[in-house]
Amino acid sequence: MSDALARLRRLGEPFMQELSRAQWMVGAGYASEIDLRGIYARHAAALSDDSLAAAREAWRDAAPGSEEQRSARSLLDWQLEAQASRVTAELEERELAWDASAVITLDDGRRLPYQRAAIEIANATDRAERLRLDRARAALVARELAPIRRERFDREREVVAKLDVAPTYIDAIEQVSALPLRSLAGQCEAFLRDTADMSRELLAHSLKRQLGVEVEDAQRSDGLALSRAAEFDAAFPPSDLEPAIRRQLREMGLDPEAGGHIIFDTAEREGKRSRAFCASVRIPEEVYLVLRPHGGASDWQTLLHEAGHSLHFGNMSAALPFEHRWLGDNSVTEGYAMLFDHRMQDAGWLRRYSGLRGADLSRFLRRAAFGELRFIRRYCAKLLYELDLHGGEVPASQLPSRYAERLSEATGFRYSPDDAYADVDPRFYVGRYLQAWQLQAILATELTEQFNDDWWRNPSAGPWLRDVLFAEGQRETAGELAQRVAGRDLTFAPLIADIERLIES
Numbered sequence: 471m472s473d474a475l476a477r478l479r480r481l482g483e484p485f486m487q488e489l490s491r492a493q494w495m496v497g498a499g500y501a502s503e504i505d506l507r508g509i510y511a512r513h514a515a516a517l518s519d520d521s522l523a524a525a526r527e528a529w530r531d532a533a534p535g536s537e538e539q540r541s542a543r544s545l546l547d548w549q550l551e552a553q554a555s556r557v558t559a560e561l562e563e564r565e566l567a568w569d570a571s572a573v574i575t576l577d578d579g580r581r582l583p584y585q586r587a588a589i590e591i592a593n594a595t596d597r598a599e600r601l602r603l604d605r606a607r608a609a610l611v612a613r614e615l616a617p618i619r620r621e622r623f624d625r626e627r628e629v630v631a632k633l634d635v636a637p638t639y640i641d642a643i644e645q646v647s648a649l650p651l652r653s654l655a656g657q658c659e660a661f662l663r664d665t666a667d668m669s670r671e672l673l674a675h676s677l678k679r680q681l682g683v684e685v686e687d688a689q690r691s692d693g694l695a696l697s698r699a700a701e702f703d704a705a706f707p708p709s710d711l712e713p714a715i716r717r718q719l720r721e722m723g724l725d726p727e728a729g730g731h732i733i734f735d736t737a738e739r740e741g742k743r744s745r746a747f748c749a750s751v752r753i754p755e756e757v758y759l760v761l762r763p764h765g766g767a768s769d770w771q772t773l774l775h776e777a778g779h780s781l782h783f784g785n786m787s788a789a790l791p792f793e794h795r796w797l798g799d800n801s802v803t804e805g806y807a808m809l810f811d812h813r814m815q816d817a818g819w820l821r822r823y824s825g826l827r828g829a830d831l832s833r834f835l836r837r838a839a840f841g842e843l844r845f846i847r848r849y850c851a852k853l854l855y856e857l858d859l860h861g862g863e864v865p866a867s868q869l870p871s872r873y874a875e876r877l878s879e880a881t882g883f884r885y886s887p888d889d890a891y892a893d894v895d896p897r898f899y900v901g902r903y904l905q906a907w908q909l910q911a912i913l914a915t916e917l918t919e920q921f922n923d924d925w926w927r928n929p930s931a932g933p934w935l936r937d938v939l940f941a942e943g944q945r946e947t948a949g950e951l952a953q954r955v956a957g958r959d960l961t962f963a964p965l966i967a968d969i970e971r972l973i974e975s
């Protein structure tokens with residue numbers, strides 16, 4: 471390891487700790503705003519031109535396939551992201567402030583905090599009200615949020631182009647961020663084709679039965695209402711949420727708190743973000759799992775997801791260098807999160823830890839199959855659209871309509887062009903989710919082969935996950951991990967098989 475990389479590690483960890491702590495404070499409701507520019511100023515040395523040049527040189531000079539190159543790639547990826555974030559910090563602060571304070575005005579004059587919109591839309595049983603809420607939300611987003619985000623994406627591309635690591639922004643993400651966008655896009659196109667008929671049939675059935683809406687009228691907000699599935703809430707009481715999941719983790723031989731490293735924060739608190747998150751403030755010693763409960767099955771799924779992240783960060787080996795604990799391919803940590811949240815599609819798990827039984831359980835599983843298919847198709851379309859957005863071949867004026875076409879076609883719900891910039895994950899994070907989906911299916915199959923169908927309560931399965939996977943941090947990419955653990959490539963094939971199996975249940 472060169473002196474330059476050692477220096478980057480030394481400067482990097484305190485910077486990431488301070489950033490992560492500030493993000494946690496705001497998200498958990500302990501602080502009202504985040505002083506991003508102050509943090510970047512205090513850690514200017516970590517993000518200096520010298521640091522970037524050192525990472526770039528180390529990456530170019532290292533022997534292909536060496537550990538040195540692996541470390542250098544992660545550090546360069548972090549430099550690219552951090553340098554871009556430094557430039558867009560002011561826009562990001564504006565977006566956070568907007569998110570916390572924006573107010574929707576409905577056409578009848580009522581006002582509603584933007585933060586509440588998604589929940590209110592999903593809970594609205596009156597369709598006219600649902601559409602009214604969503605129209606007002608979309609109009610506000612197009613007017614106020616879209617310009618901020620559009621500028622942020624433009625600036626980010628400019629910064630990466632100037633840093634001269636690869637010919638295009640997409641090449642930089644592929645080579646330095648280790649996300650194989652183009653081959654993933656090909657897989658997405660095939661998945662959308664292969665599951666089109668199944669998707670159409672399931673959609674028509676669910677819309678008619680659950681919402682009384684015809685396929686040709688379905689809008690994105692109807693999709694939110696479909697996902698809500700309030701009729702199963704009684705089987706997922708809020709009082710059981712944390713105890714049930716802690717019990718399951720203990721039964722599989724895992725300490726839910728990873729020896730005191732993980733702090734559960736699931737209480738209601740004024741100012742807490744409505745979206746749950748895991749904040750690793752020091753890795754592996756201080757990891758917060760933050761959730762603001764809304765009630766029902768979705769809280770359970772969210773807590774499982776964030777528990778997967780928390781267990782990953784809380785069980786990483788402290789001996790790993792900075793870059794393998796803090797950086798790397800986030801498809802891996804998302805894969806662990808999804809491995810846990812997919813227990814909400816596991817009949818045995820649901821029978822043991824939730825109140826679902828008999829016909830309700832079968833109905834819940836069939837619905838989960840449809841939800842799964844819809845979400846993967848949505849993410850496939852998002853990836854293809856985000857390649858349009860960042861690829862430079864589609865004129866900016868056509869992007870909103872391209873967004874609406876791609877998303878509407880894939881999901882069967884009409885999407886609004888108003889969301890073309892708001893519904894975008896920075897730096898192709900959507901691709902990490904898609905790989906995570908593929909990875910969790912491979913891991914679940916492997917766990918079943920080693921520890922049986924009920925691996926989630928086999929006391930040997932947890933230690934295996936902890937020692938063979940979590941302890942390694944994010945040294946490997948998701949693709950490498952799938953090869954090491956199961957000798958397989960990441961594909962959508964096992965997901966299609968899982969969905970078909972669920973539909974039969």
Ligand SMILES: [Zn+2]
Nearest residue numbers: 775779804807
């Ligand atoms: Zn996640």
